[in-house]
Amino acid sequence: xxxxxxxxxxxxxxxxxxxxSVFFHLKTFWRQQPLGAIGGxxxxxxxxxxxxxxFLAPYDPELNAFEFMLVPPDWQFFLGTDQFGRDMLSRLIYxxxxxxxxxxxxxxxxxxxxLVLGVGSAYFGGKIDIIFQRIMDVFMAxxxxxxxxxxxxxxxxxxxxxxxxxxxxFIPQCARVVRSTALSIREIPYIxxxxxxxxxxxxxxxxxxxxxxxxxxxxxLTAFVGQAILLxxxxxxxxxxxxxxxxxxxxxxxxxxEEYVESAPWVAIWPGIAISLAVFGFNLxxxxxxxxxxxxxxxx
Amino acid sequence: MSMENxxxxxxxxxxxxxxxLKMHFPITEGALIPxxxxxxxxxxxxxxxxxxxxxxxxxxxxxxxxTTTGRCILQLEKATSGNILYDSVNLxxxxxxxxxxxxxxxxxxxxxxxxxxxxxxxxxxxxxxxxHVHNIEADNRAREKRVxxxxxxxxxxxxxxxxxxxxxxxxxxxxxxxxxxxAVRPEFIICDEAVSALDVSIQAQVINLLEDLRxxxxxxxxxxxxxxxxxxxxxxxxxxxxxxxxxxxxDCDELYDNPIHPYTKALLSAVPIPDPTIEKGRKHQxxxxxxxxxxxxxxxxxxxxxxxxxxxxxxxxxxxxxEVKPGHWVACTEV
Numbered sequence: 001x002x003x004x005x006x007x008x009x010x011x012x013x014x015x016x017x018x019x020x021s022v023f024f025h026l027k028t029f030w031r032q033q034p035l036g037a038i039g040g041x042x043x044x045x046x047x048x049x050x051x052x053x054x055f056l057a058p059y060d061p062e063l064n065a066f067e068f069m070l071v072p073p074d075w076q077f078f079l080g081t082d083q084f085g086r087d088m089l090s091r092l093i094y095x096x097x098x099x100x101x102x103x104x105x106x107x108x109x110x111x112x113x114x115l116v117l118g119v120g121s122a123y124f125g126g127k128i129d130i131i132f133q134r135i136m137d138v139f140m141a142x143x144x145x146x147x148x149x150x151x152x153x154x155x156x157x158x159x160x161x162x163x164x165x166x167x168x169x170f171i172p173q174c175a176r177v178v179r180s181t182a183l184s185i186r187e188i189p190y191i192x193x194x195x196x197x198x199x200x201x202x203x204x205x206x207x208x209x210x211x212x213x214x215x216x217x218x219x220x221l222t223a224f225v226g227q228a229i230l231l232x233x234x235x236x237x238x239x240x241x242x243x244x245x246x247x248x249x250x251x252x253x254x255x256x257x258e259e260y261v262e263s264a265p266w267v268a269i270w271p272g273i274a275i276s277l278a279v280f281g282f283n284l285x286x287x288x289x290x291x292x293x294x295x296x297x298x299x300x
Numbered sequence: 301m302s303m304e305n306x307x308x309x310x311x312x313x314x315x316x317x318x319x320x321l322k323m324h325f326p327i328t329e330g331a332l333i334p335x336x337x338x339x340x341x342x343x344x345x346x347x348x349x350x351x352x353x354x355x356x357x358x359x360x361x362x363x364x365x366x367t368t369t370g371r372c373i374l375q376l377e378k379a380t381s382g383n384i385l386y387d388s389v390n391l392x393x394x395x396x397x398x399x400x401x402x403x404x405x406x407x408x409x410x411x412x413x414x415x416x417x418x419x420x421x422x423x424x425x426x427x428x429x430x431x432h433v434h435n436i437e438a439d440n441r442a443r444e445k446r447v448x449x450x451x452x453x454x455x456x457x458x459x460x461x462x463x464x465x466x467x468x469x470x471x472x473x474x475x476x477x478x479x480x481x482x483a484v485r486p487e488f489i490i491c492d493e494a495v496s497a498l499d500v501s502i503q504a505q506v507i508n509l510l511e512d513l514r515x516x517x518x519x520x521x522x523x524x525x526x527x528x529x530x531x532x533x534x535x536x537x538x539x540x541x542x543x544x545x546x547x548x549x550x551d552c553d554e555l556y557d558n559p560i561h562p563y564t565k566a567l568l569s570a571v572p573i574p575d576p577t578i579e580k581g582r583k584h585q586x587x588x589x590x591x592x593x594x595x596x597x598x599x600x601x602x603x604x605x606x607x608x609x610x611x612x613x614x615x616x617x618x619x620x621x622x623e624v625k626p627g628h629w630v631a632c633t634e635v
Binding site for chain 2: 195
């Protein structure tokens, strides 16, 4: 019964929080989770950068200017230029678009599919659950990057295929976590009440069970965004992800790291910092959300 | 099947008939390929019927299978064997779709008011949803109006419709649970320990509400409880269960005044009398030992290891559930 009451406490506290003003909410968040707030700021800055890229970027990110190849950072090019004379700052700003687009799309599709499958597996139970879990085990046996590599190898590179490749390994991860919470929810009487009232399976799964596994689900979701950004960069770096000339951080790293690491280190340093900061930001934010939603950690 | 034959429903006003119901939960071992190593015999051959408009009390100590019996009638558990006839329809043979019209007629009120309501839904939504699913009150306005009506019928301020369950007290939530059950206009309600989680003063209020609703909507109750005084107050007939079996069934007053089965006698003598002088002089009949495991119940009469009047024969022959007086059924060979 411990889990039952915890789930209820979680739900109740969240609803209590909703009543307070947004400003109060933010202030408490800042005080209780300063690191999480920093993560949140990084995430917000990235989103702003992606949205307002055309206004922020000083140059066209795909414009080759061979008279300005490998210019070190100066007043004209704040972060320098790469081997094709493209402005690093503009490419970084536009790269946020690619990173966030891939990150959010893959994380949301993967997490939501995992949510429905995980809750469904827990709800139906029995043989369906066992078979489903074994299939998930097979998927989980592959490391994330290997799985993504295999998918891209089959489908070919390109941004849509990268998203698919990143989404597929996320589904079993989310399904596994969500299922364990959903298993305890299935035993709570309101699910029995729903069954006694003759509600359809889909109604029970989506309306009665899924909203009550939101706490672990949200944590998975934020963690997935960071992971997806990292995976997208890795795939692009390996040449299996986003293709030139689209600005993407992993791609910029690939162009810069090997050949110019000594002669023009800025070509590799800036996208590296961008990737690290983005993943760092999302992870901090996700951790903070987990702490806020977990009543055991919150009281400390 | 002697039991099935002896309990025949001569009268046509029988609403629910439970015939030799068995619910054995398998115990499995092994993570990858689970193997059944035994069964928990939660309900092991229970037969009774419930007449239209009556309140049947089902009592017994924890783990005796009262709740499982209720869940089997609701078809929340698929019974291992035995039949449940509702208005002559065999519930076990119905699929989901076939069960739908009956889901509307059979409803349930749960024990724990804190976990029987979805914490993410407003009270109004909780009560309106069953109407939506069963197409009662097709348009939204009529449905909303009925939600408010139901709330006031159950003694709640209609403004509660916009609240969440956690904003209410236990008694109020239990009233919401009752309103939700009533939303589909049922004729039969299973009250699964409906008042045992509440304060004594709130218990009295909810019991009175259940009584009022019974008269107002012509309801039939199966009242599952372990509080014998509550059962006496509310029920017409009472059935006593022990370790998955029914030991005694009689009219309420008959059972309380003339208990026949040794287990019922012990159970009733455990109820304190609110008068110290009588209580002091009263001879308590204690039951020795612990309740045996339902995985491996005792042979013969399941109560014999703890029974004060047990004889050698009790461990061998399974006692027949027989009518010793008109309307008074007992499963004991020694009386």
